[in-house]
Amino acid sequence: MCxxxxxxxxxxxxxxVYEDETVFVFNDIAxxxxxxxxxxxxxxxxxxxxxxxxxxxxxxxxFEVIAKLMKEKGIADDGFRVISNCGxxxxxxxxxxxxxxxxxxxxTEAHV
Ligand code: AMP
Ligand code: ZN
Numbered sequence: 001m002c003x004x005x006x007x008x009x010x011x012x013x014x015x016x017v018y019e020d021e022t023v024f025v026f027n028d029i030a031x032x033x034x035x036x037x038x039x040x041x042x043x044x045x046x047x048x049x050x051x052x053x054x055x056x057x058x059x060x061x062x063f064e065v066i067a068k069l070m071k072e073k074g075i076a077d078d079g080f081r082v083i084s085n086c087g088x089x090x091x092x093x094x095x096x097x098x099x100x101x102x103x104x105x106x107x108t109e110a111h112v
Contacts, residue, residue, distance in 0.1 A: 023041060059097075
């Protein structure tokens, strides 16, 4: 069972922010900043390490959705951060590709 597949199928409840045919966006259950959303492809991709020529259009669409949502919510001008932890050493705990989108108070100093 994959937690984020179940969330995308609405078998497990979440606070859905946006949804279309390929992407599902919901609020992180343990927010690290004022805004902390998770953007996931509905298709199961384990992590950034599993992105290929065959599935990368879905990843591109995730980024289109992020830009659209940040503009719509008036966050784009202030600034936001997108993070994807890939693998245990990078802190990945849910092995379904997801992009953390953080904004507002709580964003820690950039790591890079
Ligand atoms: P990562 O550690 O990068 O794999 O991120 C996983 C994220 O999923 C963490 O920030 C968790 O707080 C979040 N998370 C875990 N379970 C849920 C859930 N049921 N609903 C929303 N967010 C969740
Ligand atoms: Zn999954």
